């Protein structure tokens with residue numbers, strides 16, 4: 001069994017924070033170990049909680065559409081969240097919940113060593129880069145240490161504001177171009 005499979009089993013059995021008492025299924029990240037990019041969202045929603053897979057609900061369909069537009073094959077990218085269990089009523093995860101879960105995300109980065117980490121929305125932006133105001137900062141590449149990050153909106157934002165769908169698509173096209181380029 002490889003490191004990602006072991007990590008996935010660890011997440012599935014985790015009870016490190018109170019979200020384990022309300023979830024149906026924990027939702028480990030999903031994708032190949034040699035992915036060049038990791039997408040990081042906020043937390044699983046209702047459909048993800050039922051299926052135990054990331055980004056399979058409405059926001060997931062929007063992400064798939066944007067990936068296709070950008071020429072990125074969803075099966076070749078790794079997709080995960082800041083917290084791996086659904087917060088009740090889709091509330092934002094608390095600081096304590098994010099801290100409890102942070103080691104899993106760190107391990108995903110260590111195993112996969114992505115060329116770019118793609119931040120989806122404010123929660124991931126705040127957790128990973130201490131950022132905020134995603135709408136002002138989206139579309140940018142940022143380097144911290146040796147790691148490149150690309151910042152864009154969370155696909156769920158499109159549900160509430162359909163005009164953002166093209167913004168997400170265009171951002172992912174830029175991301176795809178960056179992946180093709182010589183950044184390392």
Ligand code: SF4
Nearest residue numbers: 014017020085100101
């Ligand atoms: S959210 Fe993370 S830390 Fe909390 S129970 Fe789920 S996997 Fe464990």
